[in-house]
Amino acid sequence: VVDTLVQSMGQQTNTISDGWQIATEDFVGAYGAASAWKTTPDKMIYRTDLSIERMQVYDYERKQNVSVYAPEKIGGMDDYDFYLWGARALLTIQNPECHNGKKLLLFRDSFGSSIAPLLAEYYEEVTLVDLRYVSASYALELLGDTEYQDVLFLYSAPILNHGDSLRF
Template sequence: MKKIKNLLMILICSVVILSMSIASVLSADKGISYSERRELKQFSSLGETSILSSEFSKEVEKYLLDQMPLREGLRMLDSRIRLNVLMQSDANGLWAYKDQILKNDQPLNEKQVAYGINLMNRLIKTNLQNANVFYSVIPEKTYYVRDKFKHLKFDYNKLENLLKNGVEGASYIDIKDTLELSDYYLTDTHWSQDKLFETVDKIAKSMGSDAFIIPETEYEKHTLDPFYGVYWSQAAIGEKPDKLCYLTSDYTENAKVYGIDPEVLKNQFGVNDTLEKKVYATDRFGKMDSYDVFLSGAQPLVTIECENAKTDKELIIFRDSFSSSIAPLFAGAYKKVTLIDLRYMPSMLLKQFVEFKAGQDVLFLYSASLYNSSMLLK
């Protein structure tokens, strides 16, 4: 019996090790992990590090980790064991509550916020002197469970106080009460477009354009599924996917969406993209980030032109990814909505691409986490 046990030990463990090694060698390198939304390390990149450097073995390990066979299944196994066997409260900082996947937050970083405030003040002073400037904070979904989960660290009151005391020449719009946990996707960090009417109304009221906002009844709802949000892939705990929802109206259907001139985009930003875009780029669904359906995702500059809008007013939104889904809901009330993402568009170049005029409505609409990492803004 002992001999059989010993043989089985050698056989089973050798099969596990060798099958993984052989599969790893024989399988072609995967370029992208759609579930993790990142490019995977390639064998060819190993040549960039000298073999005489101790970094080389670290790079090899990174490559092997990225190209590990059954990677997705192994990641899910890790999360399942952490949550269900070891009874941990979270798996790699993520946990599920009422089907919502939530992520532990970071404490408020006052230095980062101060940087953001300085940048906003500089922009207001140099470009937006005669505009109607507003700013708001999009709460992360953990904001709505913080009474239950006291360990959450982000101090929203302090952030609001820092902004109110620091930002000059702009009015604060508090949208926290217009949202609730169920307004966010279960598996993603973002809000769902069909749940934003109260938020849009509050923002529009503050800017004096609420009379022209297109009512919910004029929209047609469409869904795309399965939508695997960013937390779904990070958590790897196998929660059910969402349905991505987008709303169309006459205004969104007839709107024209432009990015930056492709030549300029290529020369100045090193990016290849078309000039004309769509309000809803449904062909992006199921790619690396399905939320890119909204205005084709992250762009330095996007303009929505709506010829049949109810007013000739213009709205400029300094934004992060959340604004991609809320901006189309302003389309009927504004003839032109310009979205500027300062993570990709250096503020020094703004005048080259955007015409700032008196009377424009301007909204700095950033999520709490972006305020907390404002140094990403250029």
């Protein structure tokens, strides 16, 4: 998926097959946990390597740097909070290993948070915005910013099917 997205934005990719880890084998997700139907647990995986470990993630709500992955969130209310500390209005990922001058503006929900570190390997900077938590005027201001070479809108189907949750 990452290769397809990155290539569609005009970049070359390096197929990477190593560094994959299992965060949990008991993932059912927020919707699965709330469902009356029996949900079969799945593996929740992530990729790590020196490049991802060196990424700097700034959380504008906390006003501090946070890690890319939050293992302490596994087994909590939502295991998906493992990725970039869960639902956040605005984050920036700096990748000191990439020197191509490219910046990505990524509008996303928690689904997008899981793929963002993989996309960040191809950008010097990725700004992540969740339209459920920011104003339309701020989102439009970001879209008008010419420092971003690429813009990606990446939301899960349930969020898109209930567009009233997006503040745009």
